[in-house]
Amino acid sequence: MDITEVIIVGAGPAGLALAISLSKLKVKSIILEKELEIVDDPRGITITNDAVRICWDLGLGGDMEKISQELPHFNFHQSSFVNPPFFQSEAFPDTFSQALPKAMFHIQPKLEFSMRNELAGSQYCELRCGCTVTGRKQDGAEIIVDYTDTKGQPRNIRGSWLIGADGKRGIIRKHFLEPSAGIQQVEGIYKYDGTWVAANLKITPPTPKTHPRFPLWKLGYTPEQVYDLFWPIGFHFGSPPGKPFAAGRFGPNEARLWRHELAQNDWNDNMDSEELLWEHLMPMLTRKYDENGRPFSSGETTFPRDCIEVRRCRPFHFTHKVVNKWFDDRTILIGDAAHVFPPFGGQGIASGFRDAQQLAWRLMLLQQLPNVTRSVRDKVLQAWAHERAYSVEVAANFTKFNGQLCNYGDTWAFWLMRNIEWAIRLIPFFSNMPDPLSRTEARGFTTVNGGFFSSRYSGGGRLPQVYLSSQGSEPELSDLILQPRDTAMTLLAIAADDPATAEIEAIKALDEAQIGQAVISRDSIRVVTQKPYTSGPDGLDVYYPTPVEQLSNAGVFIRPRYKSSNLFSRFSPYTRFVILRADFFIFGLATNYQELVGCITDLKQRLHDEIS
Template sequence: MATEVLIVGGGPSGLILGLFLADHGIKSIVLEKAQDIVTDPRGVVLTGDALRSLWKLGIGKRVASIGHELRAIHFHQTNIQNRPFLTLNLDEDMMQHALPSTILQSQPRLEYVLREMVMSSEYCTLQSSCEVVDRDEDADGVSVHYKNADGNDCQIRASWLVGADGKTGIVRKHFLEPTAGVKQEAGIFEYDSTWIAANLRINPPTEATHPNFALWDLGYDSNAVYDLFWPQEWHFCRPPGKPTACGRFGPQADHLWRHEFAVPEWEESMDAVKMFWEQLIPMITRPITLPEGTTTPITFPIDCIEILRCRPFRFSHRVVNMWFAGRTALIGDAAHVFPPFGGQGVAAGVQDAEALAWRLAVITKIEHSRQTSSSFRDSLLLSWSLERRVSIDNSARLTLQNGEWCNKEATWLGTFRIAIFKLALNILTPFKVKLPHDVADARGYSSCQGGTFLSAAGGGTKLGQIFVQTYLPGSEHVTIELSDKALRRVPTIMSLLVINSSSQLDDADLRKIFRKYQIHSDILSAESIVHFNFGEFNTQRRTDGKAVSFPAPMHLLNGYPVRVGYDVQQFRQRLDDAQAKSLSDLEDCLKKLEVNFG
């Protein structure tokens, strides 16, 4: 059996890599050790560019079945009964774009949707109950040996092997560590601690199931009780010595709750479930004033709490010293792990996958037409690893900041710093001045030295997502869609965005320019042209015979998920500093691309 890319690990990172490769027409096989989706939820946060990846793959309309939007993060002294000493509002972000910045997801539901997509793909295949046991690699590819569901010895020959099999997976631990010295090392900060992690399903009490529950006499109904004891959004608490992260996740109707707390003194002889109840019960016990005027502690009914999972988990912050060696690469937890203060793990793996997919597609398509050198392949993958390290470090800084607020007990200096931070937020927010992490995220990879972009032409900057109205040739209707979809309506790996084209510049001029340069036609060609017009849409401004997109005005977006702070103008503003202003500028860019991808 042979394929172009073999992916070991069928979690979100591996499946999304396969689907993005499929978008580029690259065949892949995903080998997953488990037979079925592990129903115990693992990562619960999906944030930033990872959400854009889901929309690019066409999953956007199904996000509500995977999770719900996170709108705020609350930091509490001791527990969630106390008013937050700090709240971070997530309704607005630096990108001012259309998509949510974060969702609290059920990973099994996400994997179910991804597996469905893989099953319907002609390019990507998932094989379950397959245990990888060995690998042979040479200059032309990789041979992977595994046992299938029947226990038979099997082999797959692939041009590339990607390990998406977690922090203890075989690809890094057994293949790359012994042969290439690839290992996970401390990231920009040191962290190593044991936490107890529990997933709960809450079955809210009713007057029928719990007729003697005291809150019915105070006018509470079942939903109000649920909201009182299990509040919305995400919460960090700092009980002395046991920082805690907790909150709802998955679709709201599922009533799922994640509860994690640090146990630095953990020993194997300890009882995780017993320690969990000892830590949880004070958090779900509230002082309630009864009708007769007395105040008494009321605990949420314990029999309404179903433990889905409760066990110790070792959290650390590690990043690989090398992201690839030869024809083997690593993504997701195989490449990096985070503490539970930033919810960056799953999201970072998804971004690894999308960024790697188009590079493997470039290499594969060039190799199909001519022989390539190892230096070319290594250069392209090195730029990927450098960009990803910049992104991982930015995510780690966010994680570190949250960890500071979550771990450190209240001191006068800490209280003073938080007061200054809150004051800065209140002063700067009305002027749309953003926090350093938000600014770094919006810069994308532009600060990366050696990234795969033309830095002299403003490359590396991230575009926000906006809604556009697109006129498609031969259609009497205008399609409302996201800008990412409009930008990718081409058969090539890269797109050439032409803005406000006029009679002085038509596609014929661009075709003449493309004929001057030897860039692989599957990467960038005259078929890569995408037209945008930032003027007001009307039939006279259509580009004859070509699709053209215009920013969609707000009155057309009723029923669309437009976020608070959405700014349609930010798309154009970010392009102003990252575009070729003339045909000669474009030729300069194509010359450089010819060197990289010719």
């Protein structure tokens, strides 16, 4: 019998994200995936907001340009993307204080391939494909999973945890947890239920050689300009009159891939999905005017249909559901096994990434507690479930906002709201006023009852992401520097004057509170100053937010609204210590040594002093 720590069923984005996160924390896992190869069909195409940040935390940042592209705006139209949008949301500004794109439109098979490559060299994870799970039983503190391998031979694995990351129809929930624990997906807060036809298209722009009679050549158009005209950049939502739709580019721009989805709520199996696609799409690919609204002298022009390859076109049922319970003892659900969303907000893969990142450090911590009781385990996991349920609600509300604009169009209330906001932003004092979504992002879990943070010490918020530098080092994303090493949390010491003193106080507080090495250790202390500091003590790395001028000189792309001071924007100027979880949420803040000892003690008590 094989033995590991965590058994993950399903090698989709959520399962792979968990395996990578566990591997970074030196927790062993085995992934069982029933498919022999990566499914060669882009399903989810969007990673949004903080999930983009998680991609970099997983080590995927260097691959993102090869598997995705950042689109500059989201557009809401009536009827067709040929019509000017009635509302446009810019995607480039750093509105979420994370220094990275707001959304990436990716090719899912390439994303999964990149994630598997990230795991390939790890000694802490093994991926087994062509394996079908057939049974599960719990033997005391361990789970035994039965499965058949690629040759159909029965095998089994023993582990401490079983993670169902095998999708909304996966065996872990449907066959094991529903019958025994009553765990099922129930209707979420976004009451939506509809059928849409979803298509993936490969576009090959015409050229004067392949289509010599195409009329726009005489008007001076290049193939690239033709592509941009008929397949406009950005992502597009269309509302009635006509069928609601969602469409736009995905994958790297040179891949020329286009997602087109249209509502078909009266769907029946006698309908032809491709016929419905062409009926909806071709009027949008027929134009009388150029990009500036001037009529073509050559008359109405249609994009050549033989330049469009339909790679997939079929109906999908869209709804929002979430599990009524996230775990049962040592069996836990993440990703689509736990929740599903309509596609209007790009929250499917994103929420699975959040599940994984926020679960991984907890599993590592529980593995390090040698005498932990069932009540302690459940308390730690229930805090995760509370936070995840709240996060899913936030994602559902964002999806609902886009979905209402897409399905019902502009309303008087929304027209009034956006025009008031537009007028306010004309006033210089309010020009950089944060939008409601960024305020929700900054608030983090502070309103969640039962979350794993200290309300007494102002915890629960999310730490912003900036670029940090130290003496003689190149700028790096702060997450790469502040992420824990072999611990669940980082202790951030903010030095007002003397960095060495700040570090000494942090070490002394750890020693006094006697917190376990798996939670916070001396190696997990990071010293940060608010201003550039270039003469730190020997052997002590002192980090500071890299000034914008220094970033420009280093060739770093700086997003509109980016500020190096964002790192300190979500707590008071008197804060001297931050206990930071591995998922970059704040456990607690302290303004002095005594408060730091109290905050560490609070953290220790939440684990019932079970840390050795």
